[in-house]
Amino acid sequence: MLTDDIKQEIRGSLAKIAGVMPAFKARPGQRVMIAEVARAFAASQQGKSDKDKSPVNTGSTFVCVNGGTGIGKSLAYVLPGALIARRREKKLVISSSTVALQEQLVRKDLPLFLPAAGVHMKYELAKGRTRFVCEHKLRRVIEDMRQLGMFPGNATEDAPDGHIGVYETLLKDFESGQWDGDRDTIERIDDAQWSTITTDRHGCLSRRCPNYKTCAQVNYPGLKAGA
Known part of the structure; x- marks a missing residue:
């Protein structure tokens, strides 16, 4: 009432x-x-x-x-x-x-x-899980692209744009703490690229993930304010 x-x-x-x-x-x-x-x-x-x-x-x-x-x-x-x-x-x-x-x-x-x-x-x-990078998938994408690069003509077969440097820079910034893994704080990646390095709840390995302790979503401090 x-x-x-x-x-x-x-x-x-x-x-x-x-x-x-x-x-x-x-x-x-x-x-x-x-x-x-x-x-x-x-x-x-x-x-x-x-x-x-x-x-x-x-x-x-x-x-x-x-x-x-x-x-x-x-x-x-x-x-x-x-x-x-x-x-x-x-x-x-x-x-x-x-x-x-x-x-x-x-x-x-x-x-x-x-x-x-x-x-x-x-x-x-x-924010939802898909707004954060999946470190496990990011590392896997980089490794797959490196292996493809070993064979002439196949370097871009499984990559949206073939620019492995984009992913390597993201991983480097994430590991150094310069980037918190939040999709909304970067501009140098498009939706197609992002979809390969994030995951929803169905694809998340949760505590079984080898990168769980450094997971961007788990460790995201959030934006808190007020009194």
């Missing part, structure tokens, strides 16, 4: 943002979206079973919003989500369709709006 005190807290946070950022002006569409998102979060509650007092879902809700450009969608779902999650001592998970939007939220929107709203929360960027 969306109580009056939650509504007041959301209004108060918007007022704080307006006070800190004179150029900020809540748009009518944004206010409607904030209200709908807040109602959806508030309606999804967790209660206790009468038998063993274990948590049970007492309500799950969905809200679908078609917000045009300039509505201020990020703030419209982050603010009510953050406030309600904090009240319930829960984690708020925001899933986006692109990594670019995730990074915009963590690098720009959250550092801008949360402090202005007086909301103190820690947040972290999480």
